[in-house]
Amino acid sequence: MKTEINEHKIFKVSRRDFIKATSLSMSGLLLGLNVRCSDTSKKLTGNPDAVFSPNLFISINGSGEVTLVAHRSEMGTGIRTSLPLIMADELEADWSKVKIVQAVADEKYGDQNTDGSYSVRMFYTPLRKAGATVRTMLEQAAANEWGVNVAECNAKNHEVVHTSGKALGFGYLAEKAAALPLPDEKSVVLKSPKDFRYISKQSSIVDLKDIVTGKAKFGLDNSLPNTKIAVIKRNPEPGAGLKSFTADEAQKIPGVLKVFTLDAPGFPTNFNKPLGGVVVVAENTWAALKGREALQVTWATGINADYDSLTYGNDMLKRAQAKGKVRRENGLVDKALASAAKIIEVDYVVPHLAHTAMETPCALVHVHDGICEVWAPVQDQQGTRKSVAAALGLEVSAVTINITLLGGAFGRKSKPDFVVEAALISKTMGTPIKILWTREDDIQHDFYHFPAAQHLKVGLDKNNKVSAWLHRSVFPTIGGTANADANEPDSAELSMGMIDFPYTIENIRCETQVAKVKTRIGWLRSVANIHHAFAVGCTLDEIANARGIDAAQNLLELLGNDRHIDFKSLTAEFWNYGVPMEEFPWDTARFRNVIETVRDKSNWGKALPKGSGQGIAAHRSFLTYVACVVEVTVDEKNKIRIPKVDYVIDCGTAVNPERIKAQFEGGAAFAASLALKSEITMSNGGVEQSNFHNYQVARMSDAPYETAVHIIENNERPTGVGEPPVPPFIPALCNAIFAATGKRIRQLPVKLV
Amino acid sequence: MATYQLTVNGETHTVEAMENTPLLWVLRDNLGLTGTKFGCGMALCGACTVHLDGNPIRSCSTAISTVSNKQITTIEGVANGEDLHPVQKAWMEENVPQCGYCQTGQIMAAIALLEKNPSPTDSDIEGAMSGNICRCGTYERIRKAIKKAANPTAQ
Numbered sequence: 001m002k003t004e005i006n007e008h009k010i011f012k013v014s015r016r017d018f019i020k021a022t023s024l025s026m027s028g029l030l031l032g033l034n035v036r037c038s039d040t041s042k043k044l045t046g047n048p049d050a051v052f053s054p055n056l057f058i059s060i061n062g063s064g065e066v067t068l069v070a071h072r073s074e075m076g077t078g079i080r081t082s083l084p085l086i087m088a089d090e091l092e093a094d095w096s097k098v099k100i101v102q103a104v105a106d107e108k109y110g111d112q113n114t115d116g117s118y119s120v121r122m123f124y125t126p127l128r129k130a131g132a133t134v135r136t137m138l139e140q141a142a143a144n145e146w147g148v149n150v151a152e153c154n155a156k157n158h159e160v161v162h163t164s165g166k167a168l169g170f171g172y173l174a175e176k177a178a179a180l181p182l183p184d185e186k187s188v189v190l191k192s193p194k195d196f197r198y199i200s201k202q203s204s205i206v207d208l209k210d211i212v213t214g215k216a217k218f219g220l221d222n223s224l225p226n227t228k229i230a231v232i233k234r235n236p237e238p239g240a241g242l243k244s245f246t247a248d249e250a251q252k253i254p255g256v257l258k259v260f261t262l263d264a265p266g267f268p269t270n271f272n273k274p275l276g277g278v279v280v281v282a283e284n285t286w287a288a289l290k291g292r293e294a295l296q297v298t299w300a301t302g303i304n305a306d307y308d309s310l311t312y313g314n315d316m317l318k319r320a321q322a323k324g325k326v327r328r329e330n331g332l333v334d335k336a337l338a339s340a341a342k343i344i345e346v347d348y349v350v351p352h353l354a355h356t357a358m359e360t361p362c363a364l365v366h367v368h369d370g371i372c373e374v375w376a377p378v379q380d381q382q383g384t385r386k387s388v389a390a391a392l393g394l395e396v397s398a399v400t401i402n403i404t405l406l407g408g409a410f411g412r413k414s415k416p417d418f419v420v421e422a423a424l425i426s427k428t429m430g431t432p433i434k435i436l437w438t439r440e441d442d443i444q445h446d447f448y449h450f451p452a453a454q455h456l457k458v459g460l461d462k463n464n465k466v467s468a469w470l471h472r473s474v475f476p477t478i479g480g481t482a483n484a485d486a487n488e489p490d491s492a493e494l495s496m497g498m499i500d501f502p503y504t505i506e507n508i509r510c511e512t513q514v515a516k517v518k519t520r521i522g523w524l525r526s527v528a529n530i531h532h533a534f535a536v537g538c539t540l541d542e543i544a545n546a547r548g549i550d551a552a553q554n555l556l557e558l559l560g561n562d563r564h565i566d567f568k569s570l571t572a573e574f575w576n577y578g579v580p581m582e583e584f585p586w587d588t589a590r591f592r593n594v595i596e597t598v599r600d601k602s603n604w605g606k607a608l609p610k611g612s613g614q615g616i617a618a619h620r621s622f623l624t625y626v627a628c629v630v631e632v633t634v635d636e637k638n639k640i641r642i643p644k645v646d647y648v649i650d651c652g653t654a655v656n657p658e659r660i661k662a663q664f665e666g667g668a669a670f671a672a673s674l675a676l677k678s679e680i681t682m683s684n685g686g687v688e689q690s691n692f693h694n695y696q697v698a699r700m701s702d703a704p705y706e707t708a709v710h711i712i713e714n715n716e717r718p719t720g721v722g723e724p725p726v727p728p729f730i731p732a733l734c735n736a737i738f739a740a741t742g743k744r745i746r747q748l749p750v751k752l753v
Numbered sequence: 754m755a756t757y758q759l760t761v762n763g764e765t766h767t768v769e770a771m772e773n774t775p776l777l778w779v780l781r782d783n784l785g786l787t788g789t790k791f792g793c794g795m796a797l798c799g800a801c802t803v804h805l806d807g808n809p810i811r812s813c814s815t816a817i818s819t820v821s822n823k824q825i826t827t828i829e830g831v832a833n834g835e836d837l838h839p840v841q842k843a844w845m846e847e848n849v850p851q852c853g854y855c856q857t858g859q860i861m862a863a864i865a866l867l868e869k870n871p872s873p874t875d876s877d878i879e880g881a882m883s884g885n886i887c888r889c890g891t892y893e894r895i896r897k898a899i900k901k902a903a904n905p906t907a908q
Binding site: 074075076077078204205207208209211212213214215216217218220221223229254255284285286287290356357358359360405406407408409410436438439440658662663665666667668669670672673691692693697698699700701703704705706707 | 754770771773774775778781782783785786787788789790791792793794795797798800827828829832837841844845848849850851852853854855856857860878879882883885886887888889890891892893894895896
């Protein structure tokens with residue numbers, strides 16, 4: 001996760017730099033933008049860089065075409081549209097005359113690692129300033145041309161208009177503006193939100209037509225002359241090596257060119273190292289797959305050959321019953337529990353999960369003449385560049401990473417192991433290599449979402465007031481994938497729904513237990529918020545039930561008076577998604593507002609037939625406040641259907657409401673997969689599932705029929721929307737199932753029989 | 754290896770391939786038609802959907818040896834030049850895609866559905882589309898787009 005530092009420096013760039021960075025040849029006005037960011041949580045990102053010095057570029061050519069560089073990865077959020085849209089708005093550009101170019105991986109752009117739901121949050125103001133600076137220069141150029149005061153000149157829809165009515169086009173002014181000095185930053189005035197042309201308006205994504213016509217280029221869709229196809233047979237136990245193999249039969253398959261091995265990394269594997277194994281390179285995909293099928297391999301066993309997720313889960317659950325390491329403590333929980341009139345004591349369990357983006361990991365790589373060229377669908381662009389350079393023994397400057405569209409990612413493609421594989425294979429073969437991961441490879445060699453066991457114990461006093469909240473969370477930390485000593489959740493993971501518990505209960509204690517990492521663990525859309533929101537959201541519903549009051553009313557009562565919660569005084573471990581509390585406070589008024597609004601919008605408490613029910617939950621993640629009401633029906637065969645979901649969200653300024661709605665519709669379906677369908681189990685160190693028949697995800701009939709997304713309108717700073725839909729949906733769904741059936745759901749995926 | 758003649762989007766091609774090679778890899782590797790996507794290799798996700806004599810099939814699990822002398826249509830062949838297929842238009846009007854990867858398979862399944870059933874009910878749509886996974890979760894908009902394509906003037 002990253003912190004935005006308030007140092008946005010805009011500068012003119014040389015044409016040479018622009019061409020180098022974008023492979024574009026341009027004339028006219030070029031401006032760079034320097035955005036400084038600091039990495040405050042190396043563990044979560046795995047990115048070792050503390051300070052970046054990025055550039056973004058705007059250019060206008062003589063024919064008036066505006067080129068905007070998109071520097072972050074498009075995986076379905078619409079970011080390749082939304083970020084340029086911000087610049088275009090301040091620039092007063094005509095969107096139909098804007099061309100978007102995807103940047104290569106380069107530190108000049110600053111942070112490009114597209115994760116953590118912060119692209120808009122981090123770049124909103126800098127991009128507005130960049131657009132406004134160019135607009136100011138165009139206005140000055142027009143004023144000079146006319147010999148009038150610049151105050152009489154206003155940029156409007158791709159031209160600068162004088163108060164007299166005369167106008168000059170951006171294309172005409174480009175060359176003249178380029179000759180001007182940069183304006184004083186203070187003279188650059190941002191537009192008033194009421195004048196926004198594109199921000200907060202409907203906008204289709206720029207790749208829409210290419211997608212529906214099949215022309216959009218994803219990771220496997222590029223080719224170079226003489227490209228060969230590679231697949232790898234990997235040890236089911238991550239990190240463990242190879243004992244022996246026979247390739248005689250594989251070599252007989254027509255088209256198979258070479259069979260060789262890649263070293264295993266040992267365990268922990270780290271985030272960017274290939275798993276090693278036996279590589280089959282062939283003339284075409286089918287020959288490679290048939291060749292791999294014909295291999296005979298005997299694997300070595302490693303330190304996790306005993307890993308059995310069922311045993312491991314039972315062990316976590318057992319440890320969750322005993323006092324652990326205290327991560328937040330306010331008041332005297334034990335005393336309050338001892339004197340409680342009523343106790344709620346519950347356990348919540350979630351399994352390992354796999355990402356299964358529809359596009360499996362893949363890449364096209366060509367290592368030649370001391371350089372390496374990559375075309376790949378990666379989230380962590382610069383991390384990929386460095387990992388490839390290190391694996392090949394090249395300088396980083398010798399590696400070019402071209403970012404294709406990502407066919408989904410959800411966190412998987414922030415790990416560049418598959419690109420490094422292709423690079424090592426290309427180096428051996430001397431030809432361009434396209435690497436394919438089959439669905440089996442993807443499901444069996446993922447960086448899995450952590451399994452978790454949680455124990456909650458809540459006390460109600462004799463006045464029916466909640467007097468004590470004890471929450472114990474046990475799960476293997478993501479950090480353990482890189483560091484053998486990391487065996488207990490870190491502060492950031494706990495600040496995703498556990499120690500950031502906002503309710504006004506006098507006595508609160510949060511604890512963790514040791515859980516050693518036994519496989520590759522990685523972040524999945526919304527990360528630890530998934531299991532924490534599940535347990536907290538469902539327990540709050542159990543509290544409402546025990547108190548005999550309405551669930552929405554219970555949330556509002558427990559939330560207390562409107563205030564900014566000073567979490568730092570409640571626990572030293574609190575982490576605010578890497579940004580200062582002064583800029584992004586924990587504002588209970590905004591949280592209350594989304595809860596009250598969802599109650600109204602969803603017609604909460606409406607009469608429903610038998611077998612139907614509504615459930616509510618609210619959660620703040622990635623700085624965005626979300627409340628959710630899910631309606632379910634459960635038929636006599638226990639088939640669960642979701643006719644309606646209502647989300648109310650406060651994500652500050654909604655830059656692209658159409659895509660925000662899409663993220664919430666899709667986020668609900670994604671969460672429905674996690675709640676109802678998906679489970680990875682492991683035995684003997686390896687994964688037991690292999691494809692979509694036994695690792696199931698939501699299909700049309702499992703997903704919500706209708707998702708209504710209500711966006712709170714305000715001019716607060718924009719916050720994340722990619723991940724926040726997921727956490728509150730799951731408890732809202734489970735609470736709805738309780739309302740419909742009387743059955744409490746405390747383990748995922750939901751099994752009603 | 755054997756030689757096969759196949760007709761894709763009205764054009765006849767001669768390709769060399771192993772006889773059990775899935776049509777998907779012939780389209781992608783031999784013919785460079787990359788609009789058809791790999792998703793699972795087991796006919797479980799629908800990303801590779803193309804039409805064989807007008808019927809939707811999973812090209813990842815259809816051997817090249819079985820498709821000679823049949824009409825194959827891929828996403829690249831459904832528009833009439835610059836004039837998009839009504840289903841493609843509806844997909845754009847409803848802003849269906851997120852990442853976009855599965856959408857060509859979804860569109861091919863939807864076109865096949867509407868050719869057989871011009872006014873599908875919700876249940877017809879669910880039945881015809883249940884083999885197509887979208888991990889971004891665009892199902893609601895897929896349903897809306899199919900209805901819009903079936904009846905472009907209705908709201």
